[in-house]
């Protein structure tokens with residue numbers, strides 16, 4: 656059996672077309688959504704991602720504001736840049752690209768983002784709202800994963816989902832998203848302390864690899880027909896993006912996200928979605 660593709664690239668392209676129409680409608684009413692990015696340092700991966708986000712903005716008609724800072728930026732300088740974006744009316748939402756250089760405190764930086772402008776859904780107020788079930792921006796990767804599965808008609812209601820990885824950007828918030836009544840999945844959140852990972856992955860209808868360990872999840876750990884979502888973006892020695900699943904899983908699974916071309920493009924599409932949603936709320940007067 657060969658798995659079908661959970662095509663993030665094509666799905667993200669379709670979502671961007673829908674967003675372009677919504678952005679055009681906003682612009683007709685005099686509202687221009689504007690995404691800001693704050694990038695500190697010269698991590699090549701982060702530069703690629705930020706470039707991609709600005710390209711996406713241009714495609715759908717969102718204005719973009721780019722703030723690139725040197726690696727030795729101080730906490731005070733970073734705070735001043737964040738304050739400036741909070742005060743800038745042309746910026747309706749923004750992100751602070753992670754990881755920050757080691758001398759900067761990521762949680763402290765995220766806490767400075769005006770909750771109304773948190774495009775990533777990773778600031779403390781947004782994560783708190785997610786826990787409480789209140790409306791707010793949703794973290795982009797988890798939201799993109801749910802959207803990708805929905806648009807391929809992979810059943811979430813009652814599904815057994817094994818999420819491998821407990822990080823704050825993906826694993827943990829994905830568990831929160833999937834266990835809402837609207838998704839209604841049963842989630843097992845596995846991590847480095849899990850005693851028998853294979854026992855959990857084998858029991859799952861959907862397995863999400865978000866551990867950042869190349870090839871961690873192998874074909875023998877998969878229930879035949881399961882849907883597999885690969886969040887891993889480790890770079891190998893040749894600079895190629897490698898995921899958390901071994902390639903042989905394609906012979907066992909029912910659905911697999913290509914990588915690249917799966918979760919990454921969906922993450923970027925959901926960032927745009929968050930920005931457009933926020934601009935629409937502004938247009939509605941809230």
Ligand SMILES: Nc1nc(=O)c2c([nH]1)NC[C@@H]1CN(c3ccc(C(=O)N[C@@H](CCC(=O)O)C(=O)O)cc3)C=[N+]21
Pocket residue numbers: 703704707750751752753754775795888896914915916917918919920922923
């Ligand atoms: N505040 C913050 N928000 C983020 O959303 C965030 C972040 N920090 N830090 C880093 C991670 C990583 N991330 C990716 C986004 C898109 C692709 C993506 O589109 N990848 C392409 C390949 C890109 C290429 O290699 O050219 C793909 O998978 O098809 C990958 C990774 C967002 N992140």
